[in-house]
Amino acid sequence: xxxxxxxxxxxxxxxxxxxxxxxxxxxxxxxxxxxxxxxxxxxxxxxxxxxxxxxxxxxxxxxxxxxxxxxxxxxxxxxxxxxxxxxxxxxxxxxxxxxxxxxxxxxxxxxxxxxxxxxxxxxxxxxxxxxxxxxxxxxxxxxxxxxxxxxxxxxxxxxxxxxxxxxxxxxxxxxxxxxxxxxxxxxxxxxxxxxxxxxxxxxxxxxxxxxxxxxxxxxxxxxxxxxxxxxxxxxxxxxxxxxxxxxxxxxxxxxxxxxxxxxxxxxxxxxxxxxxxxxxxxxxxxxxxxxxxxxxxxxxxxxxxxxxxxxxxxxxxxxxxxxxxxxxxxxxxxxxxxxxxxxxxxxxxxxxxxxxxxxxxxxxxxxxxxxxxxxxxxxxxxxxxxxxxxxxxxxxxxxxxxxxxxxxxxxxxxxxxxxxxxxxxxxxxxxxxxxxxxxxxxxxxxxxxxxxxxxxxxxxxxxxxxxxxxxxxxxxxxxxxxxxxxxxxxxxxxxxxxxxxxxxxxxxxxxxxxxxxxxxxxxxxxxxxxxxxxxxxxxxxxxxxxxxxxxxxxxxxxxxxxxxxxxxxxxxxxxxxxxxxxxxxxxxxxxxxxxxxxxxxxxxxxxxxxxxxxxxxxxxxxxxxxxxxxxxxxxxxxxxxxxxxxxxxxxxxxxxxxxxxxxxxxxxxxxxxxxxxxxxxxxxxxxxxxxxxx
Numbered sequence: 001x002x003x004x005x006x007x008x009x010x011x012x013x014x015x016x017x018x019x020x021x022x023x024x025x026x027x028x029x030x031x032x033x034x035x036x037x038x039x040x041x042x043x044x045x046x047x048x049x050x051x052x053x054x055x056x057x058x059x060x061x062x063x064x065x066x067x068x069x070x071x072x073x074x075x076x077x078x079x080x081x082x083x084x085x086x087x088x089x090x091x092x093x094x095x096x097x098x099x100x101x102x103x104x105x106x107x108x109x110x111x112x113x114x115x116x117x118x119x120x121x122x123x124x125x126x127x128x129x130x131x132x133x134x135x136x137x138x139x140x141x142x143x144x145x146x147x148x149x150x151x152x153x154x155x156x157x158x159x160x161x162x163x164x165x166x167x168x169x170x171x172x173x174x175x176x177x178x179x180x181x182x183x184x185x186x187x188x189x190x191x192x193x194x195x196x197x198x199x200x201x202x203x204x205x206x207x208x209x210x211x212x213x214x215x216x217x218x219x220x221x222x223x224x225x226x227x228x229x230x231x232x233x234x235x236x237x238x239x240x241x242x243x244x245x246x247x248x249x250x251x252x253x254x255x256x257x258x259x260x261x262x263x264x265x266x267x268x269x270x271x272x273x274x275x276x277x278x279x280x281x282x283x284x285x286x287x288x289x290x291x292x293x294x295x296x297x298x299x300x301x302x303x304x305x306x307x308x309x310x311x312x313x314x315x316x317x318x319x320x321x322x323x324x325x326x327x328x329x330x331x332x333x334x335x336x337x338x339x340x341x342x343x344x345x346x347x348x349x350x351x352x353x354x355x356x357x358x359x360x361x362x363x364x365x366x367x368x369x370x371x372x373x374x375x376x377x378x379x380x381x382x383x384x385x386x387x388x389x390x391x392x393x394x395x396x397x398x399x400x401x402x403x404x405x406x407x408x409x410x411x412x413x414x415x416x417x418x419x420x421x422x423x424x425x426x427x428x429x430x431x432x433x434x435x436x437x438x439x440x441x442x443x444x445x446x447x448x449x450x451x452x453x454x455x456x457x458x459x460x461x462x463x464x465x466x467x468x469x470x471x472x473x474x475x476x477x478x479x480x481x482x483x484x485x486x487x488x489x490x491x492x493x494x495x496x497x498x499x500x501x502x503x504x505x506x507x508x509x510x511x512x513x514x515x516x517x518x519x520x521x522x523x524x525x526x527x528x529x530x531x532x533x534x535x536x537x538x539x540x541x542x543x544x545x546x547x548x549x550x551x552x553x554x555x556x557x558x559x560x561x562x563x564x565x566x567x568x569x570x571x572x573x574x575x576x577x578x579x580x581x582x583x584x585x586x587x588x589x590x591x592x593x594x595x596x597x598x599x600x601x602x603x604x605x606x607x608x609x610x611x612x613x614x615x616x617x618x619x620x621x622x623x624x625x626x627x628x629x630x631x632x633x634x635x636x637x638x639x640x641x642x643x644x645x646x647x648x649x650x651x652x653x654x655x656x657x658x659x660x661x662x663x664x665x666x667x668x669x670x671x672x673x674x675x676x677x678x679x680x681x682x683x684x685x686x687x688x689x690x691x692x693x694x
Contacts, residue, residue, distance in 0.1 A: 018058055020082045020109070026055050027077050034132035037616050038080055043092075043133040044073045050135075059084065062106055066113050070104060074133060080615060081587070083107045089127060093140060096147050096184030099166060100125040123167045128157070150186045154178060168628075219278045219308040220245050222358045222575060226375065228274060228304070229254060236272035238297045239280035240264060275301040281343075282309040285324055285334040291350050298351050303368040307347055309338050311361040340573070340619060354484075357574030374492060376485070377476055379567075406442075407456060413438055417446075418453050421462065425469025426501040432494060470502045471560040477513030478564045483571055520565045520614075527586040529559045541638045549583045549594075551639050552576060566591055569612035573619060580604070581639070589615040596633060602653040602689040605630040605672055630672035656691060660684075 018026075032050045033042040042050055051059075059075070063086075072086035085105040089098040101124075105114045118124040127133075128151070131144035138144075151157055154176045163169050173179060173186065181187040216224065223229050229249065237246050237258040246258035259267045277297040284290040298305050322328075326336035338346070344355045344363055356364045356372070366372035407414060417439055420428045427446050430436040436446070443449040491499075491506075503509040519525045530548035534540055537557060540550035555566060562584060569591035570576050580599040583592035591612045596604035607630065609622040624630045637654060640647040660682050661669055670678065684691045 018054060023055075023058070023082060023108075024079065026052055027079055030077075032135065033077075034129065037613075037618075039076050039078050041074055041076050041087075041133055043138070044075065045138060046135045047075065058108070062108055066106065066111070068104060068106075068113065070102060070115075072102075072104065074127075080589070081107075082109045092127070092130070096180065097126045097128060097166075097169060098130075100127075123165050125164055126166050126169055128163065128169075147185070154186065216248060217245050217278055217308075218359065219276055219306050219362050220249070222362055223274065223276070223306065225575075225577065226358075227378070231255075233273040233303070234270075236270060236275045236300055238269070238275050238277050238300065239293075240278075245276075245278075269300055271300045271302055273303045275305050276308075277305065278308045279310060281307065282326075282336045282338065283334055284336070285326065287325065290336075294347065294350050298353075298365065298367075301365070301367050303366070303371050305365040305367065306358065306362065307343070307365065308362045309343050310335060311338060311340065311343075339621075356483075357572070359575040359578075362574065370492070373480075373485070373495075376480065376483070377492070377495060379476075407452065410442055413442070414449065414453060414456075417449055418457055421450065421453075422465040424498070425462075425466040426497070429493075429497060466502070469498070471563075473498055473502055473509065474513050474516050475560050475563045475567060477509055478517040478560075479567045479571060481510075481513060481517050482564070482568045516560060516564055519561055520568070521589075523587040525561055526565060526584065529561045530584055530586055533558050533562060539639055539641060541635060545586060547583050547585050549581055551599075552579050552582050552593075555582065565614075568614055569593075572612050572614075572617060573610055579610075589613065597630075602636065602650060603657070603686070604633045604636065606633065629674075632669070632672055632675060634666060634669050653689060 027040065029052075030040055030050065032046065033040045035041075047056060047059075055077075062084075068086065070086070070088065071090075072088045073092055074087040074089060076085040076087060078084060083106055085103050087100060088102040088104075090101050091098040100118050102118065103116045105116075106112070107114075129144075129148045131141055131148060134141060134144070156163065156172060156176065163172060170180075177188060178186045179189050215221075220229070229235075229252070231252075231254060234255040235249065235257065237243070237256065240246055240258035240260045240263070242263055243258050243260070246256050249256040255272075257267065257270050257272060258264055259269045275297050277294065280297075281290050281294060284293060294307070297307075323334065326334055329335055338361065340357065340360060343361060344357065347353070347355050347363055347365060351365065353365050356366065356375075358364050366375070413435060416435065417428075417433060420433050424432070427450050428436070430440070430446070433439065433446070439446055439449050443452065499506050499509055503512070527545060530542070533550070534542050534548055537550065537554050540548060540554075542548050555563065558566070565584065566582055573593065576582070576593055578595060579593040580596045581594040583594065585591065591614065593610040593612070594606060595608040595610075597607050598604055606624045608624065611620040611622070613619070622628060634654075634657075637647060637650045640650055658666075660678055669675075679686060679691075683694045685694055686692075
């Protein structure tokens, strides 16, 4: 065994002529190439002039060691991983936007290669800005610059996150009113709509943006979810439109005030605990008025301001006429569409505050630090619901008939008390249990009642609850550090008691939380925790050494390190209650949230993919059904327990589907539009979860 280990290190040492820190330093010092946040790209022709000798030697030695003989003409050097990728673009010189044929990703330390073949793809990755990959001395350098300038002139590079693939690129060119001619140059086929100039802002019909609702709007649904509509808070709906939210809340007896400049201009604006500025900023075309409105709403806020705006991708905006920094809709209303990052930055800059995302386009600003900490604390416990299954009908230790009859007589009271003990992982204080006076009247103290219960309930259950609460607190403090919040100065009495029971001190809790937070930066820690979680939960899709995908309903069952990893991503994105699956990337510092049209179906369709990049603290959104075709979830069975009826039913459905796709590898099963053509071929129609003959 020792000889085998020694041989392994000998091989690695022969291959790796530098360590990772040295590699990163060399990459950091590169002056030429197309530089992106995570990698730098270079054409093969300029490697000898642009790369230091040590880096060239490492690349060549690795290629020779792995006996890589394939053609390639671009290299991708990773900035945060000890790896590089060789890219083959056969048409680099003669195509304006060359397609990727093959890629070969080499992990230097692990001595492995992963090849991806795009030769048969109908939507391969493509290149833009070719001049950035080569030196000015390259023969076609000036031509490459001309091609880029053409695209810039018609706005092709305004949103670079959606142009990396052939279909999306060609669709964008078409939407701009152009096509590619035989030489690969842009040729106009339709006149691009010029920005309209309205004579006066009054011609914009702001009042038409108000809509009738038959249920609470999205921001008020978030407030309800987090417990802010429990009657303890006064609320001002600032810009309430037709006032349907206010009518509903008033019917529930809430202290609600609603003002709108068009529909309720005479209502007096009153400072309130919570102010809702829902879908107001995006309909104001004057930028100064937009800022003033945000500031005014904040001034009326005592504890919490909730700001909501419309989010939209570039494709949707291009259906409307540009005006100022937004668009004019078909009803002559103004809309300013934001991205999640843009609205957060806008609020933070205008108000000079920190923001907390509650969901897509729903951003909270806490004016009360105590309320903010209470909010983040409750996030760790809100899904925690102990189902008591170990109650014993007879006493375990205490045999006194009097005590037994006391237990039986007050069973409901004691059962409720025990559930509170499990929830807190400790005995509740007098003000933490509503029936505390009854407990003290009957048993003299909480402590005596707890001792009595030790003879009737399994103490292993309480120890499990205690350990769970300890981890919940660690996750809370770790995420406070990630969010740069100072919890100590705003701790509630309950949190102070938690620390006293579960930690030696606040500083001890903070040090443990720091260690936990720092641990998520090590891929090995994330990988090990993923394997541990997969073993415990026994479902989900495990892609070895790459990722683990599981339903979001299991998040609170994950190890603390994964809860922090995913929780950090959620702090950047917002509420993930409507997310169905979460993909934990083991090595790249990313978390992907996956949303489907209806996850209860046998064949859910992917509607949105949100990739959160923790290292860059940035988010990429991918919309399916618009920018990309809907992708069916063909392996839903991986997310079901094998002993469930749902699993057996899914098996039968999958068997029928596989029969229609016979001969096709499952990894190659088609997207939704193509699958519908398969159904047409077999003369069947899928309605909900059943196939019907046409």
